[in-house]
Amino acid sequence: MKYSKIMGTGSYLPEKVLTNADIEKIVDTTDEWIVERTGIRERRVASPDENALTMAEIAGQRALEAAGLEPSDLGMIIVASTTPAMVFPSTACLLQARFGIHGCAAFDLNASACAGFIYGFGIADQFIKTGAIKYALVIGSEVMSRIVDWSDRSTCVLFGDGAGAVLLGPSEEPSVLSTHLHADGAYHDVLYLPLNLTKTPSVESLMMNGSRLFKLAVTILDRLFDETLLANQIEKSELDWLIPHQANIRIIQAMAKKLDLSMDRVTVTLDKQGNTSSASIPIALDGAIRDGRIKRGQLLMMEGFGGGLAWGSVLLRY
Ligand code: ACO
Numbered sequence: 001m002k003y004s005k006i007m008g009t010g011s012y013l014p015e016k017v018l019t020n021a022d023i024e025k026i027v028d029t030t031d032e033w034i035v036e037r038t039g040i041r042e043r044r045v046a047s048p049d050e051n052a053l054t055m056a057e058i059a060g061q062r063a064l065e066a067a068g069l070e071p072s073d074l075g076m077i078i079v080a081s082t083t084p085a086m087v088f089p090s091t092a093c094l095l096q097a098r099f100g101i102h103g104c105a106a107f108d109l110n111a112s113a114c115a116g117f118i119y120g121f122g123i124a125d126q127f128i129k130t131g132a133i134k135y136a137l138v139i140g141s142e143v144m145s146r147i148v149d150w151s152d153r154s155t156c157v158l159f160g161d162g163a164g165a166v167l168l169g170p171s172e173e174p175s176v177l178s179t180h181l182h183a184d185g186a187y188h189d190v191l192y193l194p195l196n197l198t199k200t201p202s203v204e205s206l207m208m209n210g211s212r213l214f215k216l217a218v219t220i221l222d223r224l225f226d227e228t229l230l231a232n233q234i235e236k237s238e239l240d241w242l243i244p245h246q247a248n249i250r251i252i253q254a255m256a257k258k259l260d261l262s263m264d265r266v267t268v269t270l271d272k273q274g275n276t277s278s279a280s281i282p283i284a285l286d287g288a289i290r291d292g293r294i295k296r297g298q299l300l301m302m303e304g305f306g307g308g309l310a311w312g313s314v315l316l317r318y
Contacts, residue, residue, distance in 0.1 A: 005170070006318060078137070
């Protein structure tokens with residue numbers, strides 16, 4: 001039996017910081033409300049010359065370097081993004097061209113918003129496990145600042161820009177233990193980004209029923225954790241780290257409580273970065289690996305959820 005494992009990670013955050021105090025000048029809100037309801041204090045915003053491709057390239061290059069690999073080693077590039085550089089070609093194809101390589105599979109995965117990275121990870125894991133490919137680069141890259149309505153205080157305070165990348169490769173030892181991907185289109189109207197091709201511009205702004213999504217997220221993640229642990233016959237006490245999607249500190253705290261994990265065993269980046277959608281998990285993972293908090297041999301659970309609704313988890317021994 002072959003397994004996949006994380007060979008390297010990388011991430012990129014734009015330089016520009018937008019604090020809650022800055023947002024107070026744009027919409028009728030307060031730092032106190034944002035921190036209390038979401039845990040977010042500031043977020044990064046891409047400059048006009050940055051986009052999902054430029055950020056993916058830096059994060060991807062860093063993951064390749066960390067793994068000691070070259071772009072020519074790649075068998076697959078997956079870019080999860082709801083804010084791609086173009087509708088087509090895919091950001092993954094544009095990235096392949098920037099890397100100067102030819103022929104490997106390259107595609108974007110945008111259907112599942114914040115769960116996109118976990119979906120990409122799950123797909124790459126399957127291809128590596130079967131031996132169909134050796135190395136896959138899975139990236140989440142988002143410029144959420146370009147699809148939020150900056151006059152809507154209920155959404156514009158939540159999001160940020162950035163990219164994170166993971167290089168997956170083969171392993172003889174069990175490393176990625178299981179991936180779990182789910183969706184329920186019945187909840188399509190809880191979080192969505194309309195596309196109206198009869199209008200210019202055709203992409204509108206992100207719409208969200210925050211309180212409904214909050215309740216759904218807590219229920220869905222609760223079930224997802226049980227499913228993931230049961231599938232591997234693992235007790236929650238064996239977990240070393242939870243790397244959650246960064247949507248709201250209150251959701252993250254509820255999930256840590258469910259797993260009996262203290263918050264120092266949970267990666268939290270949303271205070272400084274907001275919700276970077278499909279980039280949030282690989283950015284948090286990369287940060288905790290690079291600063292030495294996450295160590296080889298530890299047991300990690302990653303979870304993501306977002307528009308669709310779509311959600312998923314990964315259990316792995318790093
Ligand atoms: N500043 C001040 N007041 C605000 C703001 C703001 N920025 N935003 C909303 N309010 C007000 C509302 O108008 C409302 O006022 P009212 O009571 O007078 O009507 C009040 O605050 C409460 O609003 P709620 O929406 O009920 O606030 P809630 O406590 O639910 O917090 C939040 C809102 C933070 C959005 C929360 O619901 C949440 O985090 N939901 C989950 C979001 C999520 O999980 N997203 C992940 C997916 S993202 C993706 O996939 C791209």
